[in-house]
Amino acid sequence: MKLHQHFLRSMTDENIKAFIVCPYKLYYEFIDKKKSPVDWKQIVQQVINKVVYSYYQLPFEQRNATKILxxxxQFWSKVPIQKFESRIQFYTIAAKMTDDLIRYLTTETNPTPPLFLFEKFKANIEELDVDLSLTFDVAEWSESSFVVKKYLVEAKPDMLMLYFYLTIVFSKKVFKKIPEKIEVITILDGTKHTYTPTPENMEEGINYLKLIKHLLGDSSSFNELFTEEQCAVCPFEQVCERGARKGTENNYLS
Ligand code: SF4
Known part of the structure; x- marks a missing residue:
């Protein structure tokens, strides 16, 4: 019961993300602390983060396509090719990632460095009785605007919704302001998702996070929440006892 209570009172964006992908994954990754082999998507995400971080650190006049290349x-040369399904996949992903990073980063026209660059914040959300942690990848703040950006390998609609609401609730709690714009760039499909939050989204966000907290605490619903389609690419596929857990889910987090 101790771990269960801890998880319901102190949540991170990574925990919730793992929970949305699959509740059992959250269990293996953060509670059972099984070592998960790093998969190629995590590696690509790390490279994207390093490129974005390094790029925004540059003086504005040095930011260009050549620098991104x-x-x-620099970062891709350290990536182990054997983590990919094939050499073709390794080179195809590298080309796609390079194209999209150039396409989106070179269109950035704000010469002022971001106020936050991959900074982690923690806040108490009293409506949920939860301490919540969130990393802001890129946040541009001026007197007249507040824009939050994230560069992801990929994101399904439920992940985009999570990021949208987390950002709004967090920004309001920590900075007393909701972003004027939230942009999520998903590299593998080359899409920019742009949102313009409204004050009403704050209440929706609180309700959304209440629902997540409720589902987290109700392990009897886990079997309805995971989908087999995730299992094929899950790093815990070899150790997962999802079948054996059926009927014993109530003890899962206790
Ligand atoms: S193998 Fe499937 S059910 Fe098990 S943790 Fe991974 S995604 Fe979830």
Missing amino acids: SLVE
Whole structure:
């Protein structure tokens, strides 16, 4: 019961993300602390984060496509090819990631460095009785605007919704302001998802997070929440006892 209570009172964006992908994954990754082999998507995400971080650190006049190419080369050269399904996949993903990073980063026209660059914040959300942690990848703040950006390998609609509401609730609690714009760039499909939050979204966000907290605490619903389609690419596929757990879910987090 101790771990269960801890998880319901102190949540991170990574915990909730794992829970949305699959409740059992959350269990293996953060509670049972089984070592998960790093998969290629995590590796690509790490490279994207490093390129974005390094790029925004540059003086504005040095930000260009050539610089992005050299940053990608610098970080991609350390990526182990054997983590990918094939050599073709390794090179195809590298080309796609490079194209999209160039396409989106070179269109950034704000010469002022972001106020936050991959900074983690923690806040108490009293409506939920939860301490919540969230990393802001890129946040641009001026007197007249507040824009939050994230560069992801990929994101399904439920993940985009999570990020949208987490950002709004968090921004309001920590900065007393909701972002004027939230942008999520998903590299593998080359899409920019742009949202313009409204004050009403704050209440929706609180209700959404209440629902997540409720589902987290109700392990009897876990069997309805996971989908087999995730299992094929899950790093816990070899150790997962989802079948054996059927009927014993109430003890899962206790
Ligand atoms: S193998 Fe399937 S059910 Fe098990 S943790 Fe992974 S995604 Fe979830």
